[in-house]
Amino acid sequence: MFMEHLSNGIALGSIYALTAIGYTMVYGIIRLINFAHGDLYMVGAFLTLTAITILNLPIAAAMLFGMAGAALFGIAIAKFAYSPVFKAPRISLFLSAIGVAIFLENFAMLVWGPETQSFPEVMTNKIYNFAGFRMSTIQIIIIVVTIVLVSVLSYIVKYTKMGKAMRCVSQDMDTARLMGINTNRVVYFTFALGSALGATAGALVGMYYKAVFPMMGFVPGLKAFISAVIGGIGSIPGAMIGGMLMGVSESLGAAYVSSGYRDAIAFVILIIVLLFKPTGILGKTMKEKV
């Protein structure tokens, strides 16, 4: 049983990690907890589902469709809801983000209906046994997709021109602009990339639990954010580690502590981390200048 919970936790952890990366990237660039990120995950799942059921696309193409769609949503949100309040006090930006999150949830409810929709069976699900470590096809797919996407992302951030620009902007936006970096493009690119990763996570979760519904992004979004905080917000490897820790501890906690309170576990972890090591595992201290 333990092994089963563990593999379940790793699959879940991969999903949190993918979502957490989106939070961390956006936070790194504009110092905003993008409250709507969890809902982009939901939008990604719905778009993927729509692409399968209405457009009859194969699963891989449908996921790409979901990623592209969510990326467009991400850019639109940054453009219309965040950039106008970027110069205002932080609280305005964050309240705007909350507004966007509520809007997306209810937009999905209006378009796709409030009921849970079942995700079609896209592949035969077999159980593989690795010396007592049991994993299903879908779990393996989740983990592989996560590894591939994170590798691609790391490549982009480390070796491409855009990635360099992103790193500059996250250090100091003003200086980056003075050095001739088009910071707007970097911001939109970051939103697009983060949203696409979140959308993939949403689609994978839809496949995993075979269910998609408008509020599906709310709690996982919070958990992914918490994962990002655990790992140290702003750090991509940190988000990976945090996501994994979150997934495994949630899965084990639900199994051995209490299943009714599985969603509470994340918040308890968050409070402990924030009180004792607010910078997270790989985070850097940031102190306000006086």
Next chain:
Amino acid sequence: MKILEASGISKVFGGLTAVSKVDFHIDEHEIVSLIGPNGAGKTTFFNLLTGIYEPTEGRVDFLGAELKKSKPFEITKLGMARTFQNIRLFSSMTVLENVMVGQHCRTSSSIFDALLHLKRHKLEEVRIRSVCEEILEFLDLTQYKDEIAVSLPYGIQRHVEIARAMASSPRLILLDEPAAGLNTNEKVEMTTLIRKIRDRGFTVLLIEHDMKLVMGISDRVAVLDYGNKIAEGKPEEIMKNDRVIAAYLGKGAEQNA
């Protein structure tokens, strides 16, 4: 009488020593200035005195007692108030309200006093108001008292910050570059004002770049360079001090001089 004494205080940020083993004291009713090139550690030194940073080593004594891990608000209550280099007035408040915040630590009515409008609260409110209005009068700010503070011209805002600091009835006032960004006229006014504050019985510690202002009003000047105190003495001594000239103008100037 020594009002404040720092003994061998240092502050290290990671690998950078911002302030290194500085000994320093202020006597009552003095105007002391702390000068030094940019990045010499002056503001860090201020933050060590006011409790925003904790010294890595050394101790600070204020009014005869050691400030051990005291929080900034506790130090203010003991009688040390400050202004900020980059003005930090409360943006939602009027000038009078800003200054009234200064009286916070000198008053004690509780939430129940306030909600039930008990006599204690009412008397205290009257007292706070009269103390603050008197300070505004003293600094010629009465005409601005109902304006939103941050909407005023820069020079006035500097004065409001000083008024706010004075409202906490301190023994020692720390002014962090009070003349920065002021024009020549305003600088002259600021000089008069600092004298006026001292004559009212306050002790003043000043960080300032404007040499004319510093040399004109200081009883004593201390010079920081790369976190070390390189000189201390009367203004005329400091002006002649070779190490100070070198610190400000670079090594070459010393030889040419």
Next chain:
Amino acid sequence: MTNLMTVLRNLIFYSVILFVAIQVLARFFDFASKKLIKVGGGKKKLLIAGVGVFALVLPLLLAGEPYILRTSVMVLLYIVLALSLNIVLGQAGQLSLGHSAFYALGAYTMAILTVSFGVNFWIALVAGGVVAGIFGFVLGIPTLRLKGDYLAIVTVGFGEILRLILINWGTFTRGPAGIPGIPSPSFFGMAVKGNTGYYYIILVMVIVTIIISKRLEDSRLGRGLAAVKDDEIAAESMGVNPANMKILAFVLGAVIAGFAGGFFASFVHYVNPDNFTYMESVTILTMVVLGGLGSIPGVIVGAVILAILPEALRDISTYRYAIYGILLAMMMIIRPQGMISLDSLKRRSAADENPRSIWNFKSFRRSNGR
């Protein structure tokens, strides 16, 4: 696909209406507050007395309209809730997204004490306030180390955990089924029957809450709260202990929300966990933001508008929260200070400087952080 088109068309239509409505209301309130500020003390008292008399006789006017009277009670209840959140968010600047948790604590205290233990309504009402206050203190502690958006996430977590407890702790809360049969109060032996009695109880609560908010604002503690909101470091340097201020705000806000919850439980005679979701917190938050953070008259106006709106727009009730979302973001963009801003109340002169234009699409230009 047709569904998508209808939804998009409707949303665009509502957004335009919302945009126009905000602009019109903003102009109206600017004009009205400018006029009112110039009005002398005597006339102002007359105006307040007028509103008071109107509120007092309203139930008599609505004798044949039980539905409208019931709505009026809900409007007043939301005024109390919005003012309680305003203490935390508007006066102390602490972003709390778990406010419905305090509301829930008050309501469940009322329900459990009156139904299971037969406790008197008034005692249960006070107990609800106390229980909520204790939890406000508990939630206040993490706020000492957290700022802004981090705090918001913790408060969301607090609200969610409390909801999970309400759902899972079946023996005490009857789980998702909720607690029915909460009795009506009696007042000096007279049973409060019908909505009229409830109306007067909540009216008293509104008045008390307004007085508390106003007196707090005009006290040294109120200035301390505002100082912490504006600039925590400067506040600390001026001798204000930010920890005390934040805890004070959380406890006071929680106590008032607890009272409101107790009233609500008795008014509808039934509570269940669905009454106290995150969306409820968001509704209260939107009221405060719409009215104007920190501005007491503004928050009242915001609560009245948003409590009446869903009743007036029953036909499009499915769009309600989507509209709230747009409203929140749009307010931040075109009128972040709210309908009646704190500034305009303080400024004797006009509050007509630079209303920001929505067309002024500023790009991301600012250094990171603050």
